[in-house]
Amino acid sequence: MSAQQALPATHRALVQRDYGKPLVVEDIPTPQPVPGSAVLRVEAAAVVSYQKLAYNGTWPNRYLTPIVPGSWAIGRVAAVGPDAVSLQSGALVLFSNFIHARDDPSIAFLSGFADFAQPGSRKLMSGEWRESTYGQYAKVPLENCFPLDEARLCGSPDSGGLGYKIEQLMWAGLALVGYGGLRSIxxxxxxxxxxxxxxxxxxxxxxxxxxxxxxxxxxxxxxxxxxxxxxxxxxxxxxxxxxxxxxxxxxxxxxxxxxxxxxxxxxxxxxxxxxxxxxxxxxxxxxxxxxxxxxxxxxxxxxxxxxxxxxxxxxQWMYSPEDARDMIKMIENGILSLNHVSVAGKFSLEQWEQAFEVAAGMKFNDVTVLSG
CATH class of the missing domain: 3.40.50.720 (NAD(P)-binding Rossmann-like Domain)
Structure with missing residues (x-):
C-alpha cells in the first residue's frame, strides 16, 4: 500500500452546535483513522434540494448535535485504518452516506442528515460517525468507500477516458437510489x-x-x-x-x-x-x-x-453495496452516460447558504457541491 499522507492537526468544517440553528465554519480536530475506517480528503460533497429544510428544523429528521452535516461525496483516500487491505492512499472514491451497523444490518442512518430516531443508529451517528462530509476531511466506514477508475472517468477521450469532471460524478449519488429500487424488482x-x-x-x-x-x-x-x-x-x-x-x-x-x-x-x-x-x-x-x-x-x-x-x-430502502458497485461499472463502461449532467454550482464551505439556495431550485440533471 502506498504511503499515507500526513493529516493536519485541524481542518475547516461546517458545524451545527444546536439543532435548527445556523451552521458555522470552524476549525476542528482532523479525524484520525481507526480500524474499519478511512479518512477522506473531500473533493466534493453533494448538496440536495431539501438540504436547507433539513438543517433549519423544518423537516422531521431529528438528530443529536453537535454534528458536521453532510451527504454523499467524492473524496481521495488520505489515510486508512490498520485493517484496510485494498484502498490506496490518493485513490478517488465515492462515499455512500447510507451507513449500516456492522453487527445489525437492519440499523441504518444517513450520515450527516438523519438518524431516524433508532437507538442503534442514534448511537452511531452521534458517536463514531458524528462528523460527515461538509468539511475538508471526513472519517467514514471502509465499506462505504467505492473506488472509482479516475483515469477512465476523468481522463481525456483522446486517451480512452470519458472526460467527466469530478463534480459530474456526484450525480451517481442521485442515480443510485433509483437503481436500488429498479434492481429490487x-x-x-x-x-x-x-x-x-x-x-x-x-x-x-x-x-x-x-x-x-x-x-x-x-x-x-x-x-x-x-x-x-x-x-x-x-x-x-x-x-x-x-x-x-x-x-x-x-x-x-x-x-x-x-x-x-x-x-x-x-x-x-x-x-x-x-x-x-x-x-x-x-x-x-x-x-x-x-x-x-x-x-x-x-x-x-x-x-x-x-x-x-x-x-x-x-x-425498498435505498440500495445495497452491490448496487453501488454495479452502477459504478455501468458508468465506467459508458453504459450509463453522465454527459447530460450539469454543475449548478460549486461552493466553498463559507458559501453554504448560497449552495443550499441554489440546490433548492435544481433540476434532476443538476449537481450542486460543497468543497473545502
Whole structure:
C-alpha cells in the first residue's frame, strides 16, 4: 500500500452546535483513522434540494448535535485504518452516506442528515460517525468507500477516458437510489417500467438509469418542462401527466400496452395523489412494484388489483453495496452516460447558504457541491 499522507492537526468544517440553528465554519480536530475506517480528503460533497429544510428544523429528521452535516461525496483516500487491505492512499472514491451497523444490518442512518430516531443508529451517528462530509476531511466506514477508475472517468477521450469532471460524478449519488429500487424488482432489458413522480432529483435520475438498463420508461409527472426534457434524452422515455384523476391517468398509461413494473418515488406531500393507484392498476398480471417514496402517512392502496393480478409489492430502502458497485461499472463502461449532467454550482464551505439556495431550485440533471 502506498504511503499515507500526513493529516493536519485541524481542518475547516461546517458545524451545527444546536439543532435548527445556523451552521458555522470552524476549525476542528482532523479525524484520525481507526480500524474499519478511512479518512477522506473531500473533493466534493453533494448538496440536495431539501438540504436547507433539513438543517433549519423544518423537516422531521431529528438528530443529536453537535454534528458536521453532510451527504454523499467524492473524496481521495488520505489515510486508512490498520485493517484496510485494498484502498490506496490518493485513490478517488465515492462515499455512500447510507451507513449500516456492522453487527445489525437492519440499523441504518444517513450520515450527516438523519438518524431516524433508532437507538442503534442514534448511537452511531452521534458517536463514531458524528462528523460527515461538509468539511475538508471526513472519517467514514471502509465499506462505504467505492473506488472509482479516475483515469477512465476523468481522463481525456483522446486517451480512452470519458472526460467527466469530478463534480459530474456526484450525480451517481442521485442515480443510485433509483437503481436500488429498479434492481429490487429485477427490471430487465426490454421491459416497460412506470416511474412516478419522475420530475424530482432522484426520480428523474431513475428514469435515465432505467433506460441505461435497457428498459422502456413511462415517466409520470406534473412539471411539463422537465417531462419534455426527459423525452428528449431518449426515444425510450415517454411521459404521462399526473392529473389527479385516476381514470384519466390509466387511460393514458393504457396507450403503451403491457407494463411490467412500477417504481414509486413519491415525496411526502403525495399521500393523496392518484398516481399510486393508477400505476398499480395498469400493471400486467404478475407485475412488480417497488415502493421507495417518502410518504409519511398511510395511503389508499388498490388491494383488489394486487390480489387479482398476483402483483409483487416490495418496499425498498435505498440500495445495497452491490448496487453501488454495479452502477459504478455501468458508468465506467459508458453504459450509463453522465454527459447530460450539469454543475449548478460549486461552493466553498463559507458559501453554504448560497449552495443550499441554489440546490433548492435544481433540476434532476443538476449537481450542486460543497468543497473545502
Amino acid at each position: 429485477e427490471v430487465k432489458a426490454g421491459e416497460t417500467v412506470v416511474i412516478a413522480p419522475a420530475t424530482g432529483g432522484f426520480s428523474g435520475a431513475a428514469a435515465v438509469v432505467a433506460v441505461a438498463m435497457g428498459a422502456r420508461v413511462i415517466a409520470m409527472g406534473r412539471n411539463k418542462d422537465t417531462m419534455k426534457y426527459l423525452e428528449g434524452l431518449s426515444p425510450r422515455i415517454h411521459t404521462v401527466p399526473m392529473t389527479g384523476n385516476e381514470e384519466e391517468e390509466m387511460k393514458e398509461l393504457a396507450r403503451f400496452g403491457c407494463i411490467d413494473a412500477f417504481l414509486d418515488l413519491s415525496p411526502a406531500a403525495a399521500t393523496e395523489s392518484a398516481h399510486l393507484k393508477s400505476a398499480i392498476k395498469s400493471l400486467r398480471a404478475g407485475g412488480r412494484v417497488s415502493l421507495m417514496g417518502g410518504l409519511l402517512g398511510d395511503s389508499v392502496f388498490p388491494y383488489r388489483s394486487v390480489v387479482h393480478k398476483s402483483l409483487t409489492v416490495k418496499g
